[in-house]
Amino acid sequence: MEGYPFKEIESKWQKRWEEMRLYQTPSNPKRKFYLLEMYPYPSGDLHMGQFKNYLIGDVITRKKMMEGYDLLHPMGWDAFGLPAENAAIKHGIHPEEWTLKNILQSKQTLQLMGISYDWDREVTTCLPDYYKWNQWLFLKLHEKGLAYRAKAYVNWCPKCKTVLANEQVKEGLCERCDTPVTKRDLEQWFFxxxxxxxxxxxxxxxxDGWPERVKTIQRNWIGKSTGTEVDFPLDKGEKISVFTTRSDTLYGVTFMAIAPETSFVKELVKGKNREKEVLQYIETSLHHTEIERTSTTREKDGVFTGEYCINPLSGEKVQLWVADYVLSSYGTGIVMGVPAHDQRDFEFAKRYGIPIKVVIQPVGxxxxxxEMEEAYVExxxxxxxxxxxxxxSEEGKRWVTMKLMENGLGRRKVNYRIRDWLISRQRYWGTPIPMIHCEQCGIxxxxxxxxxxxxxxxxxxxRPKGRSPLSSVPSFMEVTCPSCQGRAERDPDTMDTFVDSSWYHLRYADPKNEEEIFSKPSVKTWLPIDQYIGGVEHAAGHLIYFRFFTKVLYDLGWIPYDEPCLRLFNHGMVMDKYGDVMSKSRGNAxxxxxxxEEWGADTGRITMLFIGPPGSDSRWSEEGVIGSSRFLNRIYRLVIESLEKIPQKKKRENPPKGKDRNLLRKLNKTIKKVTEDIDNxxxxxAIAALMEFLNELVKVDPSVPVFRESLEVFSRLLAPFAPHLAEELWHLLGEEISVFRAPWPEYDEEMLKEKEIPIVVQVNGKLRAKLLLPSELEEEKVKEAALSHKNIKRYTKGKSIKRVVVVPEKLVNVVVE
RNA sequence: GCCGAAGUGGCGGAACCGGUAGACGCGACGGACUCAAAAUCCGUUGGCCUUCGGGCCGUGGGGGUUCGAUUCCCUCCUUCGGCACCA
Known part of the structure; x- marks a missing residue:
């Protein structure tokens, strides 16, 4: 294939840019702009599917550079995590060696595509100079009471042999390996x-700068609900509390449902005659996986405890049941059962013959x-x-709650669906948790x-054993207690890697600081992030944690703002031609x-960006590559072939006339379009506009002065998309300094104006004629011209004209009969 | 079930705030160059009809508002995403 010499051009300019330190972050920015793409897990040779993220960011960076902004555009590696450990098990290579090797390769790939990172600020989370600060943050959270240890039924993935955060369980399956997640009663660290x-x-x-979609996902995830906590007295002066959003149905309570995990159940039935059955039930239900338990098709089951409590307002006796449709981790882990007005309670009551009491009647x-076949929930x-x-009933909610409050039997209460963040992992390749367990002094x-x-x-x-691999490394585990100096043990678990990514953006501001996590002035200079780019899949995970850490650091006085980024953009996924997500493991990347090697970086860049809008999913195809490659080849050929004819002098006569003026108008339109499109x-x-302009340019005589001007501007407009070729053109035109040091082109509003404007003429909303009329012609004249057009006369002949709508410089609509 | 996004030629996709639907690209067809092919260049390309002037239909389906709707409203269908026994 005969194409332009992209290989030489690309390597030449990549080298040159490095020599001139084009991407270096300025130390004293005047107009700062912090642009960040979510950092990747370094999987080695990155594939096209992963590049969309970086390319979008690179286009913006390069344009901002030309607009005179001082940029911070760094990159780093989310380098801890399971794949390295799995590689170690499979191939016997140490996770660190494997990871560092992959980082090197990933970095080369990014450089090959000409992405504009300041590598001096590279951050690698698996290195001690980074994870030290994870540990430091852990200690800060611990001091504030925001890191705590608790025994809880937690998500456990039997395949990964580790616990998981709520955010890492998708529909009851482990996010990483799709294995059904079970529950384990473990003592773990939480944030x-x-x-x-x-x-x-x-x-x-x-x-304001965040997509509505992401905000909605976060709202759902946080899941605020406002209601009432009600106390139900037990026999001997004790009480149990429940959370409800329907205090208006309090008189309809016929049973209580208690989650099997609740330790209180065991005490309740201790020594009672139904103890055996209850314990048996608890045992089996805890063995069910999350999906089994939460399956909506499954019939709800439970067991009667034989015990009762008292409805605080009606005084009625209420049966106490254990039922596994109740979640221990929400509210108090106990639910009041109102079969008549809650579908779940209805099903449960029907199955076990529990009474149904109607307390809300629909109007009419x-x-x-x-006779009820389902609960009435309205x-x-x-x-x-x-x-x-x-x-x-809506009013009743308030009255019932007030009555409960007056008698000390209840209170207003807000509950959230979001759970505390479980951060312990029983794996090796992560940040050690900086805590010591001493039998004498505690943790x-x-x-x-x-x-x-x-x-x-x-x-x-x-090899995973269900215990952290670190627990079997005596040199690590054995430690002296900081308090009593006796023998003690380290915590054997490591941190969730989402801890790393919750603050990496801050470290870029001051990546080599050995004294502090970052210096306050450096953060004040660069943060918050002006534009963040990444996939929506992080909406309920990383993007919540990252906001959480920001607020904690704000409260600790380390940063002066409490939201980490002002604008967020979600790029779409890249699929293969069959519509499957590109991934290394699928083998379709x-x-x-x-x-x-085959097509050049610039062609890859144009293809990826031209394929469709950056925010939507797109399919990678060979056909797209061909179009992009042709486009770049045509540009190069045009310049090479016309080089001798291009006038040397840069000045053109002002203002140009005729054809020149047309080209210049088109040029100004292109500047406007490309500028606005990149911003949006x-x-x-934007690339389509560049193609359109090229189509005009090839028709023009290269010896006219406007041609030179056009090419100069065109090179600059092309530069964010195809930086190597654009730089080459720029220099072919005789420029000495880099195109990225040249100012971004501005358009002249005057030049956009046309002398004659095409006006569309419709009759009853249907297109019937087109006119070319002088701009700023009075409405009456436009109307006249439209009505006297021969084709329009054909349609209006013999009919009465009811109305004529004139939209200035656009169209005329003649309404007849 | 609830919430959200989307549905446009053979394909990827354009269309500002309601004003020429299909920009740009791919593919296809016809032509030029060539011994030939590739590459390149020129032309045509939503469907149907046409006396070649043009006409009718067309943005998931149906309805509405409007002089005019891909765009706004109602309703239904399909696809994708979030939440889903959260009391």
Missing amino acids: KITAYAERLLQDLEKL ERLVPE PGVMTNSNPFNDLP LPVAEQNLPVLLPKEGVDF FPVGPFV FGHNT
Whole structure:
């Protein structure tokens, strides 16, 4: 294939840019711009599917550079995590060696595509100079009571042999390996993100530059619900509390359902005659996986405890049941059962013959419990609820709650669906948790000056055993207690890698600081992030954690703002031609290395960006590559072939006339279009505009002065998309300094104006004629011209004209009869 | 079930705030160059009809608002995404 010499051009300019330190972050920015793409897991040779993210960012960076901004555009590696450990088990290579090798390769791939990173600020999370600060942050959270240890039934993936955070369980399956997740009763470390639930929810309002979609996902995930906590007395002066959003149905409670995990159940039935059955039930239900338990098709089951509590307002006796449709981790783990007005309770009551008591009547209807086929969950009028009878139920909620409050039997309460963030992992390749377990003194933090707690490199058996691999490394585990100096043990678990990514963006501001996590002035200079780019899949995970850490650091006084990024853009996924997501494991990914070898980086860049709007999913195809390659070849050929004829002098006569003026108008339109499109993430249409302009340019005589001007501007407009070729053209035109040091072109509003404008003439909304009329012609004249057109006369002949609509400089619509 | 996004030629996709639907690209067809092919260049390309002037239909289906709707409203269908026994 005969094409332009992209190989020479690309390597030449990549080298040159490095020599001139084009991407270096300025130390004293005047107009700062912090652009960040979500950093990747370094999987080696990156594939085309992963590149969309970086390319979108690179286009913006290069344009901002030319607009005179001072940029921070860094890159790093989410380098801890399971794949390295799995590679170690499979191939016997140490996770660190494997990871560092992959980082090197991934980095080369990014450089091959000409992405504009300042590599001096590279951050690698698996190195001690980074994870030391994970540990430091852990200690800060611990001091504040935001890192705590608790025994809880937690998500456990039997295949990965580790616990998982709620955010890592998708539909009951492990996000990583799709294995059904089970529950284990373990003592683990948690970050108290629930303490920030309200702020995380409220502050979404501030995030104008975030996609609505992401904010909605976060709102759902946080899941605020407002209701009442009600106390139900037990026999001997004790009580149990439940959370409800339907206090208006309190008089309809006929049973209580208690989650099997609740320790209180065991005590309740202790020594009672139904103890055996209850314990048996608890045992089996805990063995069910999350999917089994939450399957909506499954019949709800439970067991009667034989015990009762008292409805605090009606005084009725209420049966206590254990049922596994109740979640222990939400509210109090106990639910009041109102079969008549809650579908789940209805099904449960039907199955076990528990009474159904109607307390809300729909308007104009009368519910009879025996005839009900489903619960009535809508609002209505209260009944059987003396003294609240005949109150509308919505109003009743407030009255019932007030009555409970007056008598000390209940209180207003807000619950959130979001759970505390479980961060312990029983794996090797992660940040060691900087805590020490002493039998005498309890659990104590490692002193700050003793950080980092280094991950041992030797003597580790990586094979998963369900216990952390670190627990079998004596040199790591054995430690003296910081308090009593006796023998103690380190915490054997490592941190979730989402801890790393919750603050990496801050480290870029001051990546080599050995004294502090970052210096406050450096953060003040660069943060918050002006534009963040990444996939939507992180909406309920990383993007919540990252906001949470920002708020914690704000509260600690380390940063002066409480939202980490002002604008967020979600790029779409790249699929293969069959519509499957590109991934290495599926084997359908286009590796970047061979592609660049065959087609060149610029062609790859144009293809990826022209394929469709950056925000939507797109399919990678060979056909797209051909179009992009042709486009670049045509540009190059045009310049080479016309080079001799291009006038040397840059000045043109002002103002140009005729054809020249037409070309110049088109040029100014292109500047406007490309500029606005990049700002609005319309990279595909920006490239289309460049193609359109090229189509004009090839028709023009190269010896006219406007031709030279056109090419100079065109090179600059092309530069963000195809930086190597654009730089080459720029220099072919005789420029000495880099195109990226040249200013971004500006358009002349005057030049956009046309002398004559095509006006569309419709009759009854249908296109019937086109006119070419002088711009700024008075309405009357336009009307006249339209009506006197021969084709329009054909349609209006013999008919009465009811109305003529004139849209200035656009169209005329003649309405007849 | 609830919430959200989307549905446009053979294909990827354009169309500002309601004003020429299909920009740009791919593919296809015809032509030029060539011994030939590739590459390149020129032309045509939503469907149907046509006396070659033009006409009718057409943006998932149906309805509505409007002089005019891919765009706004109602309703239904399909696809994708989020939440889903959260009390």
